[in-house]
Amino acid sequence: MSPLTWKLPHRTLTMGRWPLIMGIVNVTPDSFSDGSVHFSTEAAVAHGLRLVQQGADLLDIGGESSRPGATPVSAQEEMARVLPVVQGLASQTHVPLSVDTYKAEVARESLKAGCAIVNDITALRGDPKMAEMVGSTKAGIVLMHMQGTPATMQDNPRYGNVVSEIAGFFRERLEHLENVGIDREQAVLDIGIGFGKRKSHNFELLAHLKDFLAFDRPLLLGVSRKGFLTKTSGVDSASHRLAGSLAVACHSALSGTAHIIRVHDVEETRAAFRVLEAIADVKA
16 A cells, blocks of 8 residues: 655655654743743744754644633734744744644745645634635645634533544545545644543544544644643643653554654654664564
8 A cells, every 4th residue: 555645835745654743833822731931933943943853844833822712813913923933944944834723814824934734723614715725825734623612612522423423524524625626635634632522532532543544644643731631641730741642642653543743742752753663673
């Protein structure tokens, strides 16, 4: 079977035996995990470059928090936060840059500034202009599942069967791509861990990741430092969720069920993958 590929405007990424690592660069004052730590342009650019040195294959830059209960910000404010960081990183690194936004205006300007990917938590449902923009620019697009909005998603999430319902959502979204003229090869799928899901839903999805391989598109997994890890491991703060994050990353790598891992802790994730590779090489 040929490896999966992801078409970006000026390159194509090929998925390998081990997941690509997407480093998180939050340029927000209120992110659930590292809010305000890298809020200045200089700090955010330095952080992104540090993540590349630590082994990040891609960087995801966000200017609006999507934590539970988060309040939206205007496109103007989001661009003021994100664009200088994108420009700074694009001029100093060659790894693909992603902008974490559901606003077409923010995405368009970010692509002009040096991004190649739009990471849309609404999967093209949040802004009616986003699909046309992605189609015309040939940008990579991450289609994430979310029940509700960041402000309401954890109020009372309910599913009959969370795996089959999200599979149905992806089926509909991929059909939508074809209907609006977007190449399916531009898309990556994200099950949206923690976005309108209870702890039980998150683990049900992680246990059935292989079901989503049927769509023949790369899977992106974003679990890093999320709250359900605390409830399971007994660790009581966001800054101490590394063990659970690495456990999920390693499980998905070993099972071949994730192609891209979106993480805060790039250095530790890369180190864990190196150990897995060393063991696999001996067994081979």
